[in-house]
Amino acid sequence: MQRTGEQKRARVLDPVDRVTEVIFGLLMAMTFTGTISVATSGQEAERTMMIAALGCNLAWGLADAVMYLLRTLIERTRKRTLLATLRGGADAATGQALIAQALPPRLSAAAGADELESLRRRLVEFSSAPVEPRLGWDDLKGALGVFLLVVASTFPLVVPFLLLDQTALAVRISNLVGLGVLFIAGWILARYAGAKPWQGAIALTVTGAALITAIIALGG
Template identity: 50%
Template sequence: MSQNEPGPVLDPIDRVSEIIFGVLMALSFTGALSVSTAGRQEIRTLLFTALGCNLAWGLVDAVMYLLRTATDRRRKKALLVRLRNTENEQEAYRLIQDALPQLISNVMPPAALQALHRSLLAVHEPPHKLVFRDYSAAAGIFLLVVLATLPVVIPFIFIPKVIVALRVSNLLAVAMLFIGGAALGRYARGKPWVYGLALSALGAALFSIIIALGG
C-alpha cells in the first residue's frame, strides 16, 4: 500500500519484457529486408522506420503503464475504504483473500487474516494519484523499448555489405534475448543459461510468426 516502496523502479520481468518487445519490433523490419536488392537509401529508410516505430510503441507502453498503475492504486484505495465500511468480519476476510495472490490466500489461516485485517485498518489511506516514481518507471519503459532498437539497426550503419550487416544484427538480437533470459533465470532462482536459451528460442519463434503474418 505504500507509495515509497523500496527496490528498483521496474522489476526484472518488466525490464526484460520491454527489451524483448523492442528487439522483436526492430527485427520485424530488418527481417523484411531483401539482401539482394537493398540499397543505401532503402536501408536508411528502414532504420528511420524501425526507430520511429519503436519510439511510438515505447510511448504507448509508457502511457499504458501509467494507466495500469493508476487503476491498480485506485483499486487498493477502494479496498481500504470497503474494509473500513464493512462491519462483518467474514466479509472483510473475503475481501482480503480476493486481493491476495491465490497461492497465499489458500494457505492463510484465520488468525493471520485477522491480524492482516487489523493492520490494514491502521494503514493511512494512500494517495491514488501518480507520483514521480511512476513517471520515472514510464520513462524507463520508453527508453528500454527505444534503446533495444539500436543493437539491431547499428550494424547497417557501419557495415556496408548488407548480408554481413544482417547476420551481425541477428546475432546481436539473439545475444540480447539470451542475456534477458539469463536475467529472468536469476530472478526466478533458476539456471540462467537454460532461461537464456529458452528465451532465445522463443524469440526466434515469435520473430518467425511476426514475419509470416506480415509484421
C-alpha cells in the same frame, strides 16, 4: 514508514520490468529488420529501415509508458477501494474474502482464516487515511524509464546496417545480435527467478529464433 516503503517499491522498475521492456522493444525492432527484403540494398533502403524501426519503437515506447502509468493508477485505486471497503463497515467474512482476492493465489491458499482476520484487523485499525490515487514524479520517471528501454533496444539491431554495405548480411547479423540479447535477457530473468540461468537463456533464445524464422519466412 511501512506505507512509504511500499509506495516507493511500487514506483521502481524491478529487474523483470526492465528486462521484459527490453525484450518487447527488441522483438518489435526485429519485426522490422527481419521483414526487410534481403534483395534490397543501398544506403536509402538502410536509412528507411532504421527510420522505420526507430519510429516503431518510439511509438510503442510511448504507448507502453502510458500503459505503465495507467496500470499504476488502477492498482492504487484498487488498493484504496479495498481499504475504504474494509473500513466502511464490511463484516469479517466479507473483509477476509476481499483480502484473499487481493493476494496472489498461492499466498491466499496458504493463509488460513486466522491470518486473514489478523491482516483485516490491522488494515482496519491502520491510523493513516487512504491516500487519493494519483501519479507523482517518481511514476513519471518510471514511465520515462519504460520508454527509454523500449527505444534503446532498437540501436543494437541497427548497428550492423551502419557498418556494413550489404543489406542481406546486415539483416542476418542484426538477427544474431538480437538473439544474443535475448540469450542475456533469458539468463537474467532465470537467475532472478531462482531457476537455472542457462535453461532460461536457451528457452528465450529458441523462442526468439522461432519468431525470427517465422518473420523471414513471411517476407524477410
